[in-house]
Amino acid sequence: MTNREHHNKEYNNEYSNDKFQRAALQVTEAQGRLMPYAALLAQEAVPLHLSSGRYLAQSVAAPHPYPAFDRSSMDGFAVIAADTLAAGAPDTVWLEVIDVIPCGAVASREITAGTAARIMTGAQIPGGADTVIMMEATESRIEGGVTYVGISKPQERGLHITPCGLELSTGDPVLPEGALIGAGEIAVLAALGVPEVPVRRRPKVAVFATGTELLEVDEPLVPGKIRNSNSPMLEALIREAGGEPVMLGAIIDDLELARSKVQMALESYDLVITTGGVSVGDYDIMGDLVREQSGEMLFNKIAMRPGSVTTAAVRGGSILLALSGNPGACFVGFQLFARPVIGLMQGAAQPYLPEWTAVLGEDYKRVNSFTRYVRARLEIRQAVLYAYPAAVDESSVTVTIKDSDCLIVIPPDSGQLSAGDKVTVLKLPGEIRG
Numbered sequence: 001m002t003n004r005e006h007h008n009k010e011y012n013n014e015y016s017n018d019k020f021q022r023a024a025l026q027v028t029e030a031q032g033r034l035m036p037y038a039a040l041l042a043q044e045a046v047p048l049h050l051s052s053g054r055y056l057a058q059s060v061a062a063p064h065p066y067p068a069f070d071r072s073s074m075d076g077f078a079v080i081a082a083d084t085l086a087a088g089a090p091d092t093v094w095l096e097v098i099d100v101i102p103c104g105a106v107a108s109r110e111i112t113a114g115t116a117a118r119i120m121t122g123a124q125i126p127g128g129a130d131t132v133i134m135m136e137a138t139e140s141r142i143e144g145g146v147t148y149v150g151i152s153k154p155q156e157r158g159l160h161i162t163p164c165g166l167e168l169s170t171g172d173p174v175l176p177e178g179a180l181i182g183a184g185e186i187a188v189l190a191a192l193g194v195p196e197v198p199v200r201r202r203p204k205v206a207v208f209a210t211g212t213e214l215l216e217v218d219e220p221l222v223p224g225k226i227r228n229s230n231s232p233m234l235e236a237l238i239r240e241a242g243g244e245p246v247m248l249g250a251i252i253d254d255l256e257l258a259r260s261k262v263q264m265a266l267e268s269y270d271l272v273i274t275t276g277g278v279s280v281g282d283y284d285i286m287g288d289l290v291r292e293q294s295g296e297m298l299f300n301k302i303a304m305r306p307g308s309v310t311t312a313a314v315r316g317g318s319i320l321l322a323l324s325g326n327p328g329a330c331f332v333g334f335q336l337f338a339r340p341v342i343g344l345m346q347g348a349a350q351p352y353l354p355e356w357t358a359v360l361g362e363d364y365k366r367v368n369s370f371t372r373y374v375r376a377r378l379e380i381r382q383a384v385l386y387a388y389p390a391a392v393d394e395s396s397v398t399v400t401i402k403d404s405d406c407l408i409v410i411p412p413d414s415g416q417l418s419a420g421d422k423v424t425v426l427k428l429p430g431e432i433r434g
């Protein structure tokens, strides 16, 4: 059956007004409807070295002080500060070197008045000593087989000693539940002896595109067709959000096909994301599919641009997020709805894009009746954050997605904004290209 025959079979004389009349929700309202269905996934333990990008499933407190012992921060000599008080007035004070303490060893003898131990950076301070004097500030001499260290200036008590518990005391909170694990978190977990990290399972996110016009990336262009760029974009976005993408390809605009694919995906995966066919066009099958099951649709219109047609439904407790086919709208729909769902499923404490304030770098004259999320480049000059809106920001535009560090939030009816005005921006993940 050709696509046109499908059209005749499925749609002739079947238009109903509710297809066109959709009640637009505010973004926060739509998020509020969707997020309760983002169910927390099961806990699992991952080896520490593989935990980067995951979210902690349990808070971590220090099981012991850190550092766990008083340690030397310099290569030098562990001494008793009081022994050095007379140094340089005018004579050098000479102390007998009774021990050598490499890193990883413990002293064999206590330091008593008139004695010192040669000690290396990171080694545990011997009992009795209260100061380390740097190697460079000393001289040495050997007399009768005994080594002496010469000190020509009085030393301050505690100098070059990192005290036990400087960073953490036993029981100190270190990382909260839901913290994103990165290199710094891995370092502290390693230091505290956590070889396996409790995290939530990564959600398996099924993705398929709808559109009879879609070609594979490696196919040559033919008249009227385009390459499917949203699926690879979504795959990358899902990975970036911590999900495990399951790519189910592209299907033609066929309601039956879409129905069975959605059903299979909802039964097999944690979240289903589709792109395309959510508006009110004749072949916008995802919009029809979501509407046909009463009670399952959460929303199909949002007071935002791009992405006003972003649609969500719940079936058997599982979320179907039907994003627009327009690349810009697909991208924004993902950032505002799919990203927090994927984050919440992993227990992320902060699943939404961070909200910053920036100064508009140039005038923004577009007037909107819906909140607009404008792709923009961020730049920091003289400690001020500027946001420069992309020159082309249409929902259908693909090329400026790559140039965006953030989305400027333009409230509805905010009038014409001028360079210098303060705006709220949603920071996109990654470096500021600046």
Ligand SMILES: Nc1nc2c(c(=O)[nH]1)N[C@H]1C(S)=C(S)[C@@H](COP(=O)(O)OP(=O)(O)OC[C@H]3O[C@@H](n4cnc5c(N)ncnc54)[C@H](O)[C@@H]3O)O[C@H]1N2
Pocket (backbone or CB within 6 Å): 209, 210, 211, 213, 214, 226, 227, 228, 229, 230, 231, 275, 276, 277, 278, 279, 280, 281, 284, 306, 307, 308, 309, 323, 324, 325, 326, 327, 329, 395, 396
């Ligand atoms: N009468 C109306 N028409 C439209 C409305 C409306 O309210 N009334 N809304 C417009 C808005 S806003 C948007 S956004 C689009 C949404 O379109 P759909 O989500 O239904 O998406 P499609 O119709 O399938 O495609 C739109 C556009 O995107 C291209 N596309 C689709 N899939 C992909 C893909 N995987 N990779 C790259 N590009 C893709 C497709 O070829 C179309 O050009 O509807 C407006 N219309």
Ligand code: MOO
Pocket (backbone or CB within 6 Å): 304, 305, 306, 307, 308, 309, 310, 324, 326, 328, 329, 395, 396
């Ligand atoms: O859904 Mo559209 O993206 O508002 O342009």
Ligand SMILES: [Mg+2]
Pocket (backbone or CB within 6 Å): 276, 277, 278, 279, 280, 281, 283, 284, 325
């Ligand atoms: Mg459409």
